[in-house]
Amino acid sequence: MTFNDDNNDDEGGEVVPELKLRVEGNDDVNEKRELMPLIKWEMATFSTPMLAVLIFASVALFPTIFLPSSPSMWVAGMAFGYGFGFLLIISAAAVGVSLPFFIGSLFLHRIQGWLEKYPKKAAFLRAAGGGNWLHQFKAVALIRLSPFPYILYNYCAVATHVEYGPYILGSLVGMVPEIFISIYTGTLIQTLADASQERHGLSAVQILLNVCGFLITLVAIIVFTVYAKRQLRKLQREEELV
Numbered sequence: 001m002t003f004n005d006d007n008n009d010d011e012g013g014e015v016v017p018e019l020k021l022r023v024e025g026n027d028d029v030n031e032k033r034e035l036m037p038l039i040k041w042e043m044a045t046f047s048t049p050m051l052a053v054l055i056f057a058s059v060a061l062f063p064t065i066f067l068p069s070s071p072s073m074w075v076a077g078m079a080f081g082y083g084f085g086f087l088l089i090i091s092a093a094a095v096g097v098s099l100p101f102f103i104g105s106l107f108l109h110r111i112q113g114w115l116e117k118y119p120k121k122a123a124f125l126r127a128a129g130g131g132n133w134l135h136q137f138k139a140v141a142l143i144r145l146s147p148f149p150y151i152l153y154n155y156c157a158v159a160t161h162v163e164y165g166p167y168i169l170g171s172l173v174g175m176v177p178e179i180f181i182s183i184y185t186g187t188l189i190q191t192l193a194d195a196s197q198e199r200h201g202l203s204a205v206q207i208l209l210n211v212c213g214f215l216i217t218l219v220a221i222i223v224f225t226v227y228a229k230r231q232l233r234k235l236q237r238e239e240e241l242v
Contacts, residue, residue, distance in 0.1 A: 039075055040193070051079055052088060059092035063151045064099045070182055077186020085186070089179050090172060097171045100154035101164065111159040124232045125153070129160030136166035137173075138231075144174025145228035177224050181217050188213070 046054060058072040076085040104111055115122040125148075128139035140162060143153055157167055 039071065039078070039189075042075060043079060048079070051075070055079075055088055056092040059089055060095035060099070063096045063154055064103065066151050068151075069096065070185075073179065073182035074186035074189060077183035078190040079186075081187065082180070082183055085183050086179060089182070090175070093175055093179070094168060094172060097154050097175075098164075098168060100151075101158050101167060104155040104158040107155075108159055111156060115156065115159055122156075125156055126160050127232075128157070129162040133163065133166050136162050137170040140167050140170025141174035142228045142231050144171055145177065145224045146232060147225060147229075150175075150178075177220060181221070184213060184217060 042054070043051065055072050055076050059069045059076075062069040062072070073089055076089050079085070080088060115125065124139075125143070128136060128143060130136075131139075140157070144150070
């Protein structure tokens with residue numbers, strides 16, 4: 001993803017890119033349809049312990065090579081549910097955000113040069129590197145909640161001089177909503193797949209629960225995003241005053 005640092009931005013413009021929600025749009029549906037055969041093959045081929053290892057490895061390693069790990073999180077929801085699925089994902093995510101952080105230190109000057117090319121768009125990232133431990137923790141958690149690309153921030157964080165402690169803890173706390181949303185998506189996919197395989201429709205109660213779950217998920221995404229963007233603006237203004 002690239003940023004266009006437009007000099008004609010309105011004063012007080014957005015600090016982070018706008019969230020682009022696709023509410024079960026055609027692209028989302030097609031993506032899941034394309035992935036379903038692979039997910040079904042994976043779940044049918046591998047034993048439960050091996051499936052857990054594969055999920056852990058993909059969530060831990062894919063962000064390092066700029067590949068999305070959301071499908072693996074869906075599989076975790078389908079196979080293990082909210083309990084073990086959450087523990088599996090959060091532990092793998094700790095590795096997934098740590099590897100790029102340390103790898104990025106090898107390219108520190110190049111990343112800093114990239115940030116200098118887009119000062120307005122990167123200003124809130126730099127704000128995360130200032131202040132005390134608590135300030136950095138809060139800023140990182142808010143960045144994780146915001147629409148800023150997850151994979152990109154993994155590498156950019158080290159160039160903002162944020163310490164590893166608040167970076168890793170803030171990342172994990174900020175990723176909790178996304179993880180639960182991914183697990184919910186997996187359980188929903190599993191429910192629909194079971195209904196399709198058994199050739200019977202969902203009951204009225206199941207439809208109601210799925211619709212309510214989807215609406216709650218959508219509202220949660222909007223609320224977290226709006227809150228994160230407002231707080232990031234506040235942190236950026238405080239950093240500019242300092």
